[in-house]
Amino acid sequence: MKKRTRPRLATVLYILIAALIGGMAGIGTYTFGYAKGASYLSAGSESCANCHVMQGHYDAWLKSSHGKFASCNDCHAPHDSVVSMYYCKARNGFFHSLAFTTGDFEENLRITDYNRRVTEQACRNCHEDVVHQIDIRAIGELNEDHTERLESNACIRCHSTVGHDT
Template sequence: MKRWVAARWRDFTHAFTGWSGIVLASLLGVVLGVGAYTVHYSGVTGYLSDDPATCANCHAMNEQYDGWLKGSHHGVATCNDCHAPHDDIVYKYVNKADNGIWHSLKFTLQNYPENIQIREHNREITEAACLYCHGDYVDQAVNSSTHKGETMSCIRCHDGVGHKR
Protein backbone atom coordinates (compact mmCIF):
# COMPACT_ATOMS: atom_id res chain seq x y z
CA MET A 1 0.00 0.00 0.00
CA LYS A 2 2.83 2.36 0.88
CA ARG A 3 4.42 1.85 -2.56
CA TRP A 4 1.10 2.42 -4.31
CA VAL A 5 0.57 5.74 -2.46
CA ALA A 6 4.16 6.79 -3.20
CA ALA A 7 3.67 5.99 -6.89
CA ARG A 8 0.42 8.00 -7.04
CA TRP A 9 2.13 10.93 -5.31
CA ARG A 10 5.00 10.81 -7.86
CA ASP A 11 2.45 10.77 -10.72
CA PHE A 12 0.62 13.71 -9.18
CA THR A 13 3.75 15.81 -8.62
CA HIS A 14 5.03 15.09 -12.14
CA ALA A 15 1.86 16.70 -13.49
CA PHE A 16 3.15 19.96 -12.01
CA THR A 17 6.38 20.21 -14.00
CA GLY A 18 7.24 22.69 -16.72
CA TRP A 19 4.80 25.33 -18.02
CA SER A 20 1.78 23.07 -17.65
CA GLY A 21 2.64 22.65 -13.97
CA ILE A 22 2.94 26.40 -13.49
CA VAL A 23 -0.45 26.94 -15.16
CA LEU A 24 -2.11 24.15 -13.13
CA ALA A 25 -0.58 25.38 -9.87
CA SER A 26 -1.63 28.96 -10.67
CA LEU A 27 -5.22 27.92 -11.44
CA LEU A 28 -5.35 25.84 -8.29
CA GLY A 29 -3.99 28.79 -6.29
CA VAL A 30 -6.56 31.18 -7.77
CA VAL A 31 -9.45 28.80 -7.08
CA LEU A 32 -8.30 28.16 -3.50
CA GLY A 33 -7.60 31.86 -2.91
CA VAL A 34 -10.98 33.00 -4.21
CA GLY A 35 -12.67 30.24 -2.23
CA ALA A 36 -10.86 31.17 1.00
CA TYR A 37 -11.66 34.87 0.48
CA THR A 38 -15.33 34.06 -0.15
CA VAL A 39 -15.53 31.96 3.02
CA HIS A 40 -13.84 34.74 5.03
CA TYR A 41 -15.86 37.60 3.51
CA SER A 42 -19.19 35.81 3.93
CA GLY A 43 -18.51 35.09 7.61
CA VAL A 44 -19.64 31.50 7.09
CA THR A 45 -17.56 30.27 10.02
CA GLY A 46 -19.69 32.39 12.35
CA TYR A 47 -22.64 30.18 11.50
CA LEU A 48 -20.94 27.29 13.28
CA SER A 49 -21.42 29.12 16.58
CA ASP A 50 -24.52 29.80 18.67
CA ASP A 51 -24.23 33.60 18.52
CA PRO A 52 -27.69 35.00 17.67
CA ALA A 53 -26.13 38.12 16.11
CA THR A 54 -24.83 35.85 13.33
CA CYS A 55 -28.41 35.02 12.37
CA ALA A 56 -29.03 38.73 11.79
CA ASN A 57 -26.12 39.12 9.35
CA CYS A 58 -28.55 39.68 6.51
CA HIS A 59 -31.27 42.28 6.65
CA ALA A 60 -34.00 39.65 6.25
CA MET A 61 -33.63 38.51 9.88
CA ASN A 62 -33.22 41.89 11.60
CA GLU A 63 -36.85 42.06 12.71
CA GLN A 64 -36.68 38.57 14.24
CA TYR A 65 -33.36 39.35 15.96
CA ASP A 66 -34.66 42.64 17.38
CA GLY A 67 -37.77 40.82 18.58
CA TRP A 68 -35.66 38.12 20.24
CA LEU A 69 -33.64 40.80 22.05
CA LYS A 70 -36.89 42.08 23.61
CA GLY A 71 -38.57 38.68 23.96
CA SER A 72 -39.09 36.18 26.73
CA HIS A 73 -36.37 33.73 25.60
CA HIS A 74 -33.57 36.30 25.31
CA GLY A 75 -31.89 35.32 28.58
CA VAL A 76 -32.30 31.56 28.22
CA ALA A 77 -32.15 30.55 24.56
CA THR A 78 -30.32 31.34 21.33
CA CYS A 79 -31.61 30.89 17.78
CA ASN A 80 -30.13 27.39 17.67
CA ASP A 81 -31.91 26.35 20.85
CA CYS A 82 -35.26 26.78 19.09
CA HIS A 83 -34.36 26.31 15.42
CA ALA A 84 -31.75 23.51 15.36
CA PRO A 85 -32.09 19.83 16.30
CA HIS A 86 -31.05 18.88 19.85
CA ASP A 87 -30.77 15.12 19.48
CA ASP A 88 -28.07 14.70 16.80
CA ILE A 89 -25.01 16.93 16.36
CA VAL A 90 -24.51 15.81 12.75
CA TYR A 91 -28.15 16.57 11.85
CA LYS A 92 -27.83 19.93 13.63
CA TYR A 93 -25.00 21.02 11.33
CA VAL A 94 -26.57 19.42 8.24
CA ASN A 95 -29.74 21.40 8.99
CA LYS A 96 -27.73 24.59 9.58
CA ALA A 97 -25.90 24.07 6.27
CA ASP A 98 -29.16 23.39 4.43
CA ASN A 99 -30.77 26.53 5.82
CA GLY A 100 -27.61 28.55 5.26
CA ILE A 101 -27.37 27.55 1.61
CA TRP A 102 -31.02 28.48 0.98
CA HIS A 103 -30.71 31.73 2.95
CA SER A 104 -27.54 32.80 1.15
CA LEU A 105 -28.96 31.83 -2.25
CA LYS A 106 -32.15 33.81 -1.69
CA PHE A 107 -30.22 36.73 -0.21
CA THR A 108 -27.74 36.78 -3.10
CA LEU A 109 -30.47 36.56 -5.73
CA GLN A 110 -32.61 39.03 -3.72
CA ASN A 111 -35.75 36.92 -3.99
CA TYR A 112 -36.85 36.68 -0.36
CA PRO A 113 -40.60 36.87 -0.02
CA GLU A 114 -41.88 39.83 2.01
CA ASN A 115 -43.20 37.41 4.63
CA ILE A 116 -40.58 34.69 5.24
CA GLN A 117 -42.23 31.28 5.55
CA ILE A 118 -40.81 28.47 7.67
CA ARG A 119 -40.32 25.18 5.81
CA GLU A 120 -42.17 22.15 7.18
CA HIS A 121 -39.09 20.25 8.41
CA ASN A 122 -37.95 23.41 10.23
CA ARG A 123 -41.39 23.71 11.81
CA GLU A 124 -40.99 20.13 13.08
CA ILE A 125 -37.54 20.94 14.49
CA THR A 126 -38.95 23.97 16.30
CA GLU A 127 -41.83 21.90 17.70
CA ALA A 128 -39.31 19.31 18.95
CA ALA A 129 -37.23 22.09 20.55
CA CYS A 130 -40.31 23.33 22.42
CA LEU A 131 -40.86 19.82 23.76
CA TYR A 132 -37.17 19.46 24.60
CA CYS A 133 -37.31 22.41 26.99
CA HIS A 134 -40.96 22.47 28.00
CA GLY A 135 -41.95 18.79 27.80
CA ASP A 136 -43.27 18.56 31.36
CA TYR A 137 -45.60 21.52 30.87
CA VAL A 138 -46.77 20.24 27.51
CA ASP A 139 -47.56 16.82 28.97
CA GLN A 140 -49.85 18.50 31.50
CA ALA A 141 -51.62 20.52 28.78
CA VAL A 142 -52.03 17.57 26.40
CA ASN A 143 -53.40 15.36 29.15
CA SER A 144 -55.84 17.99 30.41
CA SER A 145 -59.53 17.52 29.67
CA THR A 146 -59.46 20.61 27.42
CA HIS A 147 -57.04 19.12 24.87
CA LYS A 148 -57.61 15.36 25.31
CA GLY A 149 -57.01 13.57 21.99
CA GLU A 150 -56.30 16.79 20.10
CA THR A 151 -53.13 17.16 18.03
CA MET A 152 -51.16 19.94 19.66
CA SER A 153 -48.93 22.50 18.00
CA CYS A 154 -46.78 24.76 20.14
CA ILE A 155 -46.25 27.17 17.27
CA ARG A 156 -49.94 27.52 16.48
CA CYS A 157 -50.77 29.04 19.86
CA HIS A 158 -47.38 30.47 20.81
CA ASP A 159 -46.21 31.97 17.50
CA GLY A 160 -44.77 35.09 19.13
CA VAL A 161 -42.98 33.37 22.02
CA GLY A 162 -39.31 34.19 22.23
CA HIS A 163 -39.62 37.37 20.22
CA LYS A 164 -41.85 40.41 20.39
CA ARG A 165 -43.07 41.84 17.14
Protein backbone atom coordinates in the same frame (compact mmCIF):
# COMPACT_ATOMS: atom_id res chain seq x y z
CA MET B 1 2.78 31.07 -42.08
CA LYS B 2 2.58 28.66 -39.19
CA LYS B 3 -0.52 26.61 -38.85
CA ARG B 4 -2.27 26.94 -35.43
CA THR B 5 -2.44 23.76 -33.42
CA ARG B 6 -5.06 22.84 -30.90
CA PRO B 7 -4.09 23.21 -27.26
CA ARG B 8 -2.95 20.02 -25.78
CA LEU B 9 -5.29 18.16 -23.42
CA ALA B 10 -2.88 18.60 -20.51
CA THR B 11 -2.90 22.40 -20.94
CA VAL B 12 -6.70 22.48 -20.95
CA LEU B 13 -6.80 20.32 -17.82
CA TYR B 14 -4.31 22.60 -16.03
CA ILE B 15 -6.42 25.64 -16.88
CA LEU B 16 -9.62 23.93 -15.68
CA ILE B 17 -7.97 22.81 -12.43
CA ALA B 18 -6.55 26.30 -11.83
CA ALA B 19 -9.99 27.86 -12.47
CA LEU B 20 -11.63 25.36 -10.12
CA ILE B 21 -9.10 26.00 -7.34
CA GLY B 22 -9.34 29.76 -7.87
CA GLY B 23 -13.14 29.62 -7.79
CA MET B 24 -13.16 27.56 -4.61
CA ALA B 25 -10.64 29.91 -2.98
CA GLY B 26 -12.75 32.90 -3.99
CA ILE B 27 -15.98 31.42 -2.69
CA GLY B 28 -14.25 30.30 0.52
CA THR B 29 -12.74 33.75 1.06
CA TYR B 30 -16.11 35.39 0.48
CA THR B 31 -17.96 32.90 2.72
CA PHE B 32 -15.55 32.96 5.64
CA GLY B 33 -14.30 36.53 5.20
CA TYR B 34 -16.96 38.95 4.07
CA ALA B 35 -20.00 36.77 4.96
CA LYS B 36 -18.54 35.74 8.36
CA GLY B 37 -19.15 32.05 7.64
CA ALA B 38 -17.15 30.81 10.62
CA SER B 39 -19.54 32.57 12.99
CA TYR B 40 -22.27 30.11 11.98
CA LEU B 41 -20.25 27.26 13.44
CA SER B 42 -20.72 28.75 16.91
CA ALA B 43 -23.82 28.85 19.09
CA GLY B 44 -23.79 32.67 19.18
CA SER B 45 -27.14 34.18 18.27
CA GLU B 46 -25.53 37.35 16.92
CA SER B 47 -24.40 35.38 13.86
CA CYS B 48 -28.05 35.11 12.82
CA ALA B 49 -28.04 38.88 12.24
CA ASN B 50 -25.05 38.75 9.86
CA CYS B 51 -27.60 39.03 7.08
CA HIS B 52 -29.50 42.31 7.21
CA VAL B 53 -32.79 40.53 6.41
CA MET B 54 -32.63 38.82 9.82
CA GLN B 55 -31.77 41.95 11.84
CA GLY B 56 -35.41 42.66 12.76
CA HIS B 57 -35.91 39.09 13.97
CA TYR B 58 -32.71 39.28 16.00
CA ASP B 59 -33.70 42.62 17.57
CA ALA B 60 -37.14 41.24 18.45
CA TRP B 61 -35.54 38.12 19.97
CA LEU B 62 -33.28 40.30 22.15
CA LYS B 63 -36.38 41.98 23.65
CA SER B 64 -38.38 38.77 24.04
CA SER B 65 -38.58 36.49 27.06
CA HIS B 66 -36.69 33.84 25.11
CA GLY B 67 -33.82 36.26 24.45
CA LYS B 68 -32.92 36.03 28.13
CA PHE B 69 -32.92 32.24 28.34
CA ALA B 70 -32.49 30.67 24.90
CA SER B 71 -30.20 31.12 21.91
CA CYS B 72 -31.38 30.97 18.30
CA ASN B 73 -29.96 27.43 18.12
CA ASP B 74 -32.00 26.37 21.15
CA CYS B 75 -35.17 26.93 19.12
CA HIS B 76 -34.02 26.53 15.52
CA ALA B 77 -31.59 23.57 15.61
CA PRO B 78 -32.19 19.92 16.56
CA HIS B 79 -31.07 18.73 19.99
CA ASP B 80 -30.73 15.01 19.31
CA SER B 81 -27.13 15.06 18.01
CA VAL B 82 -24.30 17.32 16.92
CA VAL B 83 -24.56 15.87 13.42
CA SER B 84 -28.24 16.81 13.01
CA MET B 85 -27.59 20.25 14.50
CA TYR B 86 -24.82 21.00 11.98
CA TYR B 87 -26.84 19.44 9.16
CA CYS B 88 -29.68 21.82 10.00
CA LYS B 89 -27.33 24.82 10.23
CA ALA B 90 -25.64 23.93 6.91
CA ARG B 91 -28.96 23.29 5.17
CA ASN B 92 -30.44 26.55 6.42
CA GLY B 93 -27.25 28.46 5.65
CA PHE B 94 -27.20 27.20 2.09
CA PHE B 95 -30.85 27.95 1.36
CA HIS B 96 -30.77 31.29 3.20
CA SER B 97 -27.68 32.48 1.35
CA LEU B 98 -29.10 31.30 -1.96
CA ALA B 99 -32.41 33.10 -1.39
CA PHE B 100 -30.84 36.29 -0.05
CA THR B 101 -28.14 36.42 -2.73
CA THR B 102 -30.60 35.93 -5.57
CA GLY B 103 -33.32 38.04 -3.90
CA ASP B 104 -35.74 35.12 -4.29
CA PHE B 105 -37.56 35.30 -0.96
CA GLU B 106 -40.81 36.72 0.33
CA GLU B 107 -40.60 39.97 2.28
CA ASN B 108 -42.53 38.31 5.10
CA LEU B 109 -40.23 35.37 5.81
CA ARG B 110 -42.01 32.06 6.29
CA ILE B 111 -40.78 29.01 8.13
CA THR B 112 -40.34 25.84 6.05
CA ASP B 113 -41.95 22.53 7.00
CA TYR B 114 -38.53 21.14 7.96
CA ASN B 115 -37.80 24.09 10.26
CA ARG B 116 -41.33 24.01 11.67
CA ARG B 117 -40.73 20.41 12.82
CA VAL B 118 -37.34 21.33 14.31
CA THR B 119 -38.79 24.33 16.18
CA GLU B 120 -41.82 22.36 17.37
CA GLN B 121 -39.56 19.68 18.81
CA ALA B 122 -37.41 22.34 20.50
CA CYS B 123 -40.50 23.79 22.21
CA ARG B 124 -41.44 20.34 23.40
CA ASN B 125 -37.92 19.61 24.70
CA CYS B 126 -37.74 22.76 26.84
CA HIS B 127 -41.36 22.81 28.00
CA GLU B 128 -41.83 19.04 28.26
CA ASP B 129 -43.78 18.93 31.54
CA VAL B 130 -46.31 21.60 30.53
CA VAL B 131 -46.69 20.32 26.97
CA HIS B 132 -47.23 16.75 28.17
CA GLN B 133 -50.15 17.84 30.35
CA ILE B 134 -51.66 19.89 27.53
CA ASP B 135 -51.33 16.97 25.11
CA ILE B 136 -53.04 14.55 27.47
CA ARG B 137 -55.96 16.92 27.95
CA ALA B 138 -56.19 17.81 24.26
CA ILE B 139 -56.15 14.37 22.67
CA GLY B 140 -56.29 11.84 25.47
CA GLU B 141 -53.75 9.06 25.47
CA LEU B 142 -50.87 9.75 23.09
CA ASN B 143 -50.45 7.46 20.12
CA GLU B 144 -47.15 5.59 20.03
CA ASP B 145 -45.34 7.71 17.40
CA HIS B 146 -46.80 11.05 18.61
CA THR B 147 -47.62 12.22 15.06
CA GLU B 148 -51.24 12.96 15.92
CA ARG B 149 -50.13 15.09 18.87
CA LEU B 150 -47.61 17.08 16.85
CA GLU B 151 -50.03 17.86 14.04
CA SER B 152 -53.20 18.56 16.04
CA ASN B 153 -51.69 20.28 19.06
CA ALA B 154 -48.59 22.07 17.72
CA CYS B 155 -47.06 24.67 20.05
CA ILE B 156 -46.16 27.05 17.24
CA ARG B 157 -49.67 26.94 15.89
CA CYS B 158 -50.77 29.28 18.69
CA HIS B 159 -47.38 30.63 19.75
CA SER B 160 -45.89 31.47 16.33
CA THR B 161 -44.47 34.83 17.41
CA VAL B 162 -42.83 33.62 20.64
CA GLY B 163 -39.19 34.54 20.57
CA HIS B 164 -39.69 37.15 17.85
CA ASP B 165 -42.39 39.39 19.34
CA THR B 166 -41.99 42.94 18.08
